[in-house]
Amino acid sequence: MLQIKALHLENFGPFKGKQVIKFSVEDGVTIIYGENMRGKTSLLNAIRFVFFGKVIGRGTKSMPLHKVGNWEEASAGRHGFMVRLDFDDGGHNYELTRRCVLKNGVSSPSSDDDYGIEHYLKKDGDVLGPQQSQAELKRILPEQISRFFLFDGELLQEYEDLLSNETDMGRRISEAIERILGVPILTSARATLHHLKEKSEHREATAAQGDQKTREFGNQLADLHAQRTELGKEIERLEGDLDKARSQKASLEEAMKKKERVAALLEKRDTIEKLLKQIESKRITKEAEVQRAMSTAWCTLLIEPVRAVGKSLRERESDLQTELMRADVLKSLQVNAGAPCPACMQEVSLKAQERLQASLHCLSGGERLEKDVELSNLRRKIAALQQYEESGHESVLKILWDGLEEILIDYSAKRSERDEIDKQLENVDEEALRKTKFDFESVIRQIDVIEKGIAKTRSALDENNADTEAIQKRLNKLSTGTVDSERKRRQLFSELHSLFKEAVGAYREQLRKRVEADASTHFKALTTEPEYAGLQINGSYGLTILHRDGSLIPVRSAGAEHVVALCLMGALQNNAPLRGPIVIYSPFGRLDRNHTRNIVRALPTMTKQVVLLVYDDELPPDLARSELKGKLRGEWMLERVNARHTNLASLKE
Amino acid sequence: MSKNMTETEESQFQALLETVERLRSEKFSSLDPALVKEILWVHSNTAAETADLSRGVEMAVDRFLNVEGE
Numbered sequence: 001m002l003q004i005k006a007l008h009l010e011n012f013g014p015f016k017g018k019q020v021i022k023f024s025v026e027d028g029v030t031i032i033y034g035e036n037m038r039g040k041t042s043l044l045n046a047i048r049f050v051f052f053g054k055v056i057g058r059g060t061k062s063m064p065l066h067k068v069g070n071w072e073e074a075s076a077g078r079h080g081f082m083v084r085l086d087f088d089d090g091g092h093n094y095e096l097t098r099r100c101v102l103k104n105g106v107s108s109p110s111s112d113d114d115y116g117i118e119h120y121l122k123k124d125g126d127v128l129g130p131q132q133s134q135a136e137l138k139r140i141l142p143e144q145i146s147r148f149f150l151f152d153g154e155l156l157q158e159y160e161d162l163l164s165n166e167t168d169m170g171r172r173i174s175e176a177i178e179r180i181l182g183v184p185i186l187t188s189a190r191a192t193l194h195h196l197k198e199k200s201e202h203r204e205a206t207a208a209q210g211d212q213k214t215r216e217f218g219n220q221l222a223d224l225h226a227q228r229t230e231l232g233k234e235i236e237r238l239e240g241d242l243d244k245a246r247s248q249k250a251s252l253e254e255a256m257k258k259k260e261r262v263a264a265l266l267e268k269r270d271t272i273e274k275l276l277k278q279i280e281s282k283r284i285t286k287e288a289e290v291q292r293a294m295s296t297a298w299c300t301l302l303i304e305p306v307r308a309v310g311k312s313l314r315e316r317e318s319d320l321q322t323e324l325m326r327a328d329v330l331k332s333l334q335v336n337a338g339a340p341c342p343a344c345m346q347e348v349s350l351k352a353q354e355r356l357q358a359s360l361h362c363l364s365g366g367e368r369l370e371k372d373v374e375l376s377n378l379r380r381k382i383a384a385l386q387q388y389e390e391s392g393h394e395s396v397l398k399i400l401w402d403g404l405e406e407i408l409i410d411y412s413a414k415r416s417e418r419d420e421i422d423k424q425l426e427n428v429d430e431e432a433l434r435k436t437k438f439d440f441e442s443v444i445r446q447i448d449v450i451e452k453g454i455a456k457t458r459s460a461l462d463e464n465n466a467d468t469e470a471i472q473k474r475l476n477k478l479s480t481g482t483v484d485s486e487r488k489r490r491q492l493f494s495e496l497h498s499l500f501k502e503a504v505g506a507y508r509e510q511l512r513k514r515v516e517a518d519a520s521t522h523f524k525a526l527t528t529e530p531e532y533a534g535l536q537i538n539g540s541y542g543l544t545i546l547h548r549d550g551s552l553i554p555v556r557s558a559g560a561e562h563v564v565a566l567c568l569m570g571a572l573q574n575n576a577p578l579r580g581p582i583v584i585y586s587p588f589g590r591l592d593r594n595h596t597r598n599i600v601r602a603l604p605t606m607t608k609q610v611v612l613l614v615y616d617d618e619l620p621p622d623l624a625r626s627e628l629k630g631k632l633r634g635e636w637m638l639e640r641v642n643a644r645h646t647n648l649a650s651l652k653e
Numbered sequence: 654m655s656k657n658m659t660e661t662e663e664s665q666f667q668a669l670l671e672t673v674e675r676l677r678s679e680k681f682s683s684l685d686p687a688l689v690k691e692i693l694w695v696h697s698n699t700a701a702e703t704a705d706l707s708r709g710v711e712m713a714v715d716r717f718l719n720v721e722g723e
Contacts, residue, residue, distance in 0.1 A: 135700045138699075138700055139699070139700060182665045182668070182669060184699065185665075185666075185669055185693070185696045185697050185699065186669060186673075186693075186696075188696050188699075188703075188706065189692055189693060189695075189696040189706075189710075191703075192692075192695075192696065192703070192706045192707050192710050193692070193710065195707060196707060196710060196711060196714070485718075488718065489714070489718060492684075492714060492717075492718070493714065495681055495683065495684055496684065496688075496689070496692065496714075498681065499673065499676060499677055499680075499681045499684060499689065500673070500692075502676055502680070503669075503672055503673045503676050506672050506675075506676055507669060507672045507673075510668075510672060576665075
């Protein structure tokens with residue numbers, strides 16, 4: 001088992017000059033306390049750097065090496081840094097050193113190209129050659145599984161992805177889990193046997209071609225084999241493309257996740273831009289309406305005099321009408337003397353007729369015509385004035401103005417909102433972000449096309465296999481010496497291939513059960529919720545909390561996610577042949593005191609060596625001491641000298 | 654066989670062998686258990702190249718067929 005003994009740093013991050021942390025060789029926990037920005041991430045990165053030559057920034061993006069060296073030293077013109085890890089594995093002492101040195105002729109580095117990387121591995125005092133060193137490191141800690149040893153609590157999303165069989169990040173992690181658990185030994189045996197089965201089929205076909213009796217079958221088998229080889233190559237090519245596309249998709253997904261806020265702002269701005277265009281078009285229409293209304297707006301000023309004239313004209317009209325009606329009645333009485341009244345059909349007495357004639361003025365023919373013309377002119381004028389009054393210029397204009405004002409206010413509000421977003425997007429490379437989104441959509445389409453291509457090729461391969469099998473059956477009935485021995489060989493490889501093919505599935509199933517059982521044991525010790533019965537595993541090693549009534553808890557908090565991720569790590573340590581230290585950054589940030597207490601108590605049971613990178617509030621030293629007791633093997637403090645310089649100080653060794 | 658394996662590698666090899674052997678005895682009993690174990694052993698060297706793995710398995714199978722043919 002890999003066990004860290006010391007970590008030597010020279011000008012790495014805030015660790016100026018030469019500094020060292022020594023770890024106890026006895027089983028237990030070492031705690032490194034440090035406030036934010038003191039260098040906890042740098043310590044996790046120092047281990048990553050010494051093993052894999054990489055440094056990871058926030059998220060999972062690699063950090064440029066020229067930014068890793070101590071800034072104070074760099075500003076004084078001293079560039080470069082070094083990390084050395086002393087460790088024990090399988091009873092051997094190792095010293096792994098990786099140094100980043102400035103290339104000749106470069107005085108102020110601006111990119112990774114300005115540096116050269118030197119690394120060497122000493123085993124029991126002897127420096128190993130490059131190939132041997134690489135093979136040893138690959139065996140001791142393969143990079144693909146390093147996430148289970150170097151655990152960053154900030155990357156919990158990756159573990160959540162395991163719950164969905166859809167995400168590429170989930171797929172990558174579940175592959176890493178299978179790697180740590182030894183599945184590749186079986187999958188690689190399956191691949192070898194598949195290759196040898198194919199090879200033996202080809203040999204059988206060649207042998208059959210060499211004999212008169214079996215030549216025809218041999219030729220057919222050779223053709224099918226050649227076709228199968230091509231189909232196999234095509235599938236291999238497509239799977240390679242699919243892997244690349246998936247990994248590209250995962251990187252793009254990651255990039256988009258990191259820029260989620262910016263992407264949301266961009267999307268919002270696009271929506272506002274569309275709205276602004278719509279408002280602008282409304283404004284133009286409304287302004288045209290106002291303009292049209294304004295061309296007759298002067299009428300509003302005359303409304304009162306017009307109303308007064310209208311009133312007097314209507315009064316005159318009424319007088320005239322009365323006068324004409326009276327004249328008509330009188331005339332009718334004169335013409336029809338003794339006839340009943342035309343209005344009430346009552347008989348009119350002579351006396352009454354005389355009285356009427358005396359009170360009414362009888363119009364002459366000329367007068368009557370004049371009055372009619374006057375009435376007709378009056379009515380025309382009244383109608384014209386009425387139309388004028390009814391047109392309501394005042395209120396229409398007011399409505400139009402109000403509408404326009406509303407539009408302008410809306411426009412101005414939206415424009416301010418857009419300007420605000422623009423300000424926030426000032427230093428953002430919009431083009432790059434849009435390109436990422438475009439590339440992401442393209443890669444999804446590409447994956448779809450490749451998957452369909454693979455399915456189609458597989459179906460052709462199935463047909464080929466069925467045809468081959470049918471011919472082999474017919475060939476089996478014909479016996480010749482060479483063909484018989486090649487057939488026996490082919491049948492043996494075929495059976496071996498089938499055995500290992502089934503073994504992959506069976507072993508995976510066993511592993512899942514073991515990981516589920518161990519993770520559940522850890523979970524029950526860590527959770528403070530008595531109703532939780534354990535964890536249930538899915539096909540990708542994602543773990544879901546199981547209630548004691550048998551139902552699954554579909555949603556969990558960040559704290560619960562943390563606990564479940566730690567349970568998975570503990571279960572993997574129990575089941576993996578590669579055991580080693582767990583270095584955990586920020587393990588308690590999202591946990592309450594009771595969960596923190598449970599986890600601290602359980603850590604020594606997860607693996608032999610645990611290194612915690614924490615801050616005081618997250619894990620108070622008193623709590624750690626009382627829970628870990630004798631299992632607390634070391635306490636270190638990251639002490640601030642200045643913003644660019646941190647010192648490592650031992651509190652307890 | 655186990656002299657170059659670490660304790661943990663050995664325990665993993667045993668776990669894999671148990672699975673393969675159980676399947677062999679249940680469904681592929683005509684296969685020779687020693688040959689199956691050797692093939693698994695060849696692949697437990699995770700740092701080996703593909704060509705070396707193929708060669709190792711072919712040699713084991715040829716050896717087995719020769720012995721069987723004698």
